[in-house]
Amino acid sequence: MLGLYIHIPFCVRKCRYCDFLSAPACDSEREAYLKSLHGQIKAIGERLRQKKSGKHYIVDSIFIGGGTPSLLSSDQMQALMDVVRESFYVADDAEITAECNPGTVTRKKLCAYKKAGINRLSIGLQSADNEELALLGRIHTWEEFLDTFKAARNACFTNINIDIMSALPGQTVLSYQNTLTSVLALHPEHISAYSLIIEEGTPFFDEYGETDCAKKKKKDAAKLLPSEDEVVQMDELTWKLLGEAGYEHYEISNYALPESVCRHNLKYWHCEEYLGVGTGAASYMKTNSSGDYCRLKVITDTKAFSEIDWNDQSSLDKCFAECDILSLKEQMEEMAFLGLRTKEGVRLSSFYERFGKSFNEVYGEVVKKYTAMGMMKADETHVALTLKGMEVANWIMADFSEEYKVL
Numbered sequence: 001m002l003g004l005y006i007h008i009p010f011c012v013r014k015c016r017y018c019d020f021l022s023a024p025a026c027d028s029e030r031e032a033y034l035k036s037l038h039g040q041i042k043a044i045g046e047r048l049r050q051k052k053s054g055k056h057y058i059v060d061s062i063f064i065g066g067g068t069p070s071l072l073s074s075d076q077m078q079a080l081m082d083v084v085r086e087s088f089y090v091a092d093d094a095e096i097t098a099e100c101n102p103g104t105v106t107r108k109k110l111c112a113y114k115k116a117g118i119n120r121l122s123i124g125l126q127s128a129d130n131e132e133l134a135l136l137g138r139i140h141t142w143e144e145f146l147d148t149f150k151a152a153r154n155a156c157f158t159n160i161n162i163d164i165m166s167a168l169p170g171q172t173v174l175s176y177q178n179t180l181t182s183v184l185a186l187h188p189e190h191i192s193a194y195s196l197i198i199e200e201g202t203p204f205f206d207e208y209g210e211t212d213c214a215k216k217k218k219k220d221a222a223k224l225l226p227s228e229d230e231v232v233q234m235d236e237l238t239w240k241l242l243g244e245a246g247y248e249h250y251e252i253s254n255y256a257l258p259e260s261v262c263r264h265n266l267k268y269w270h271c272e273e274y275l276g277v278g279t280g281a282a283s284y285m286k287t288n289s290s291g292d293y294c295r296l297k298v299i300t301d302t303k304a305f306s307e308i309d310w311n312d313q314s315s316l317d318k319c320f321a322e323c324d325i326l327s328l329k330e331q332m333e334e335m336a337f338l339g340l341r342t343k344e345g346v347r348l349s350s351f352y353e354r355f356g357k358s359f360n361e362v363y364g365e366v367v368k369k370y371t372a373m374g375m376m377k378a379d380e381t382h383v384a385l386t387l388k389g390m391e392v393a394n395w396i397m398a399d400f401s402e403e404y405k406v407l
Helices: 027-053 074-087 109-115 130-136 140-153 173-184 203-210 212-215 228-244 261-268 304-305 328-339 347-357 360-373 393-403
Strands: 002-008 058-066 089-099 120-126 158-166 189-197 246-251 252-254 274-277 284-288 293-298 320-325 377-380 382-385
Touching: 002 074, 002 246, 002 261, 027 074, 027 212, 027 274, 027 304, 058 074, 074 089, 074 109, 089 261, 109 140, 120 130, 120 140, 130 284, 158 173, 158 228, 173 228, 189 228, 189 293, 189 347, 228 382, 246 360, 261 328, 274 293, 347 360, 360 377, 360 382, 360 393
Parallel strands: 002 058, 002 274, 058 089, 089 120, 120 158, 158 189
Antiparallel strands: 189 252, 246 252, 274 284, 284 293, 293 320, 377 382
């Protein structure tokens, strides 16, 4: 089974915290990009069929991300899904997600998306507070989000994720609690709750980073970032309120009602194969029968991507900016790091089947260390972080990298 990620790099306006590969584009630029995207999908589909002696890869999850994929017209989304189905075998029960931003869709468009095969929406809210939304540079209000959510329900979408963020400038524990309770009142099937990261190269970095310029701008107390204690309180509120509402905390930033865990996300966390198409998209694919894996990344220049001639057989190889065969150490670390992001943790049997070594042979000392500190738990089948461990997950992951042993 293969996961497919499709990148749509268009947005109405760049948010002030965003470092994703996205930018506004005119109609002709979008059309040129989509034409090239279709070409890439067909070329990769053909290459993979040759690899499998004429057989199609079975795709059981598709995630259309961005950017703002919901800027695609009904016809553009239908054409994109038609090309995907021509190039791959899409399972009848495939999970097919499209990211959607408030203010970019109508009920009519969402009905057309549903007809094209989209069966899951991920709606970017971020906050229920209009002042916080304005500071983030979002194009919508809370009220416009509600209109979009209602339109999605009216279009018969029964699997919806809502993205929210904590640790925002000017955000208080009380305002974040209001966002949580407001979202929970809508009963979405899935909630992704992220903590803001100040990324270099964004307007937020200039204002809230560690540069001299940023330090001078931190005088407006109303826009200060929450304190570490406040961020911890926000995290605890998330765990408490979502847990009480019946959401399973199945991954560090993701919560789902029963039977609504995001299948595509789990492919990442379980180190299963996925293919990324479109600018900047990443892939994780097995390269041969001996079990070697490679990590690929498509070029990030949208204009250059749009101009690729896919009739040229060499174009498929040239479109990748990175193509790295992973070492044994990198493969083990990836399975450990990503598996530990989930509530389930690392499946010990999967680790042994893939590497021929037990998890404890490679990482036994670090597991023992953090189990004693109450940050990890281990049994005969899994090794996982505790809630306390999830609070300092990055710190623990770094220790795993240091602990690796060649056996």
